Amino acid sequence: MEYKLTFREYSESLKRDKLLGLKCSNCQTITCPPKMTCQECGGTDLEVTELSGKGKIVTYTVIYVAPEGRENESPYAVVLVELEEGPWITGNLIDIDPARVGMELIGRQVKLGHKVFSGDKYSDGDAARPLFSFAD
Numbered sequence: 001m002e003y004k005l006t007f008r009e010y011s012e013s014l015k016r017d018k019l020l021g022l023k024c025s026n027c028q029t030i031t032c033p034p035k036m037t038c039q040e041c042g043g044t045d046l047e048v049t050e051l052s053g054k055g056k057i058v059t060y061t062v063i064y065v066a067p068e069g070r071e072n073e074s075p076y077a078v079v080l081v082e083l084e085e086g087p088w089i090t091g092n093l094i095d096i097d098p099a100r101v102g103m104e105l106i107g108r109q110v111k112l113g114h115k116v117f118s119g120d121k122y123s124d125g126d127a128a129r130p131l132f133s134f135a136d
């Protein structure tokens with residue numbers, strides 16, 4: 001079985017603020033971040049598709065104890081976003097004071113950016129991750 005979209009390709013695309021997903025030819029569901037199979041039906045006939053990067057916040061959390069090597073970044077907010085095209089992805093939320101966020105975040109419209117995190121002993125070098133800011 002081949003990877004239609006590797007995590008490295010996904011990350012390199014994110015560095016250009018371009019969000020890629022995989023569209024299933026069987027059920028039309030879009031899977032993002034990339035997996036080997038459709039997240040809905042398990043199908044393997046997938047096609048790379050570009051997503052808008054726009055969506056709304058479904059839920060959030062605030063990280064006060066950051067992973068090793070990123071202690072100076074905490075606290076920070078992480079949001080789960082339902083993209084316009086359907087898939088839900090997580091990313092950091094910027095332009096807010098993480099210590100003052102609350103339930104008013106739920107349903108807010110956001111748009112995608114990215115942040116490149118440097119590699120650490122657990123990862124395979126630098127990688128871009130989704131970063132969201134308010135769009136409304």
Ligand SMILES: [Zn+2]
Binds near residue numbers: 029
């Ligand atoms: Zn499917």
